[in-house]
Amino acid sequence: MSLAEGEWKLSYSSNGVHPGAAFTFGTIRTGYYLTDAFEITYGDIDTGDTPMPRADGVRFGQDWKSAATITFEVGVDAVDDAPTQHGRHGANLDRLSVMGQVWDAEALRLRFATPAVLSTVQGGRARRFYGRPRKWAPAASKLTRQGYTPVACTFVCQDDTAYDEVEQVARIDIQPPPHPGLVGPLTTPLTMTGRSKGVVQGDRIVGGTKPTWPVITIYGPITQPACEVVDWWKVNLDLTLDVGEHVVIDPRPWARTVLRNGNASVAGLLYRGSPRLEDLRLPVGRQDFVLRGTDATGTAYMTVAWRDAYSHL
Structure with missing residues (x-):
């Protein structure tokens, strides 16, 4: 109902x-x-304020x-x-x-x-x-x-936080689809007609009023996979996924897990330069997701799922 x-x-x-x-x-x-x-x-x-030593006021903390x-x-x-x-x-x-x-x-x-x-x-x-x-x-x-x-x-x-009931899901392939290019016959002068869609491959809109948590699922075959949110952060894993295998990075407060095939924790295989799970949030606005790694078949892909987040209903 x-x-x-x-x-x-x-x-x-x-x-x-x-x-x-x-x-x-x-x-x-x-x-x-x-x-x-x-x-x-x-x-x-819960404030982190501390008194200023031998002075008026306080020093604001976290x-x-x-x-x-x-x-x-x-x-x-x-x-x-x-x-x-x-x-x-x-x-x-x-x-x-x-x-x-x-x-x-x-x-x-x-x-x-x-x-x-x-x-x-x-x-x-x-x-x-x-x-x-x-x-x-x-x-x-x-x-x-x-x-x-x-x-x-x-x-x-x-x-x-109040979250949107509808979950957004973006699929990102490691190999972008081929561009059709120009189709003949062509006449001069060449002109472009119509309006641009304004959204490039992999570009998605994160709505709401505050950053939200993504759930990242990477599907093999791929070696050393990485999910990058361009201009914000990149999370890397030192592992190899075969065909039919996947890894889920879930930074939500009630999860905070990195699981291979749904049961084996591989959080220890995160690269040192990756952000902490508690810092893996998607900013509000237009974001570009990129899957990186080595895949000779070009068939690896990932999904990024999130719910828009609001500071009130």
């Missing part, structure tokens, strides 16, 4: 016997509607921002689920049990660094946050027996 305006969806995968979730709430049609506007609380800044927290007040409504008061009471308890199970997120709590996804549509824009559900507190209410219970709950984000 696609999200309607004002709706939210909490989703994560299962883990053994612990089920995953795809829980939608926020509007009346879901049975879990917001009774007040949601609130995004941005975390405090500052770090903590995560954002989203708070909801939800009305769990089962008033129309049964014709009797006894039935409405039972239906409301069932709905509370469903929401409580989702918010408990035991499938996540037992896994290191794994976030849930909280998606929403606000002002016609589809956005998502990465994080984990935390507080879940149904209020003691006499209305529960009538089929309605208010609940307060929170979601702690991995960072303070």
Whole structure:
């Protein structure tokens, strides 16, 4: 079910016997509607300021921002689920049990660094946050027996960023496609007509309002592959990928991995001159991605995937 305006969806995968979730709430049609506007609380800044020795003022250092927290007040409504008061009471308890199970997120709590996804549509824009559900507190209410219970709950984000729901993916081949050149018959004087597309091979637009994380996947056959974002950074690997092999460089805060064929870590094969994973972000604007390396077949390629990032919804 696609999200309607004002709706939210909490989703994560299962883990053994612990089920995953795809829980939608926020509007009346879901049975879990917001009774007040949601609130995004941005975390405090951990400043690196130090006093000036034997002088007035402070010396500013590096500052770090903590995560954002989203708070909801939800009305769990089962008033129309049964014709009797006894039935409405039972239906409301069932709905509370469903929401409580989702918010408990035991499938996540037992896994290191794994976030849930909280998606929403606000002002016609589809956005998502990465994080984990935390507080879940149904209020003691006499209305529960009538089929309605208010609940307060929170979601702690991995960072303070909202990401576009749509993932952008660019494919870059190690060998550019051949140019067709001029096609005869030709007459003089030669002139060019039509408008340029304005986008060269490998050129892509990174939207949003702040830098975002890419996920880089390089497919063999290739030796000493490198992904370069022209004028910004280049990450190199000292390895050889055969046909059918691939390596994924994932610098996102909840991953920070370099995996060969999905399971073997090859982070130690990054060249010393490569940026740290935490510095591998794509600037906003037009970017040119280049795949470098040695491939006698000319068939190696890579994909760069990202979600545009925003400082607010």
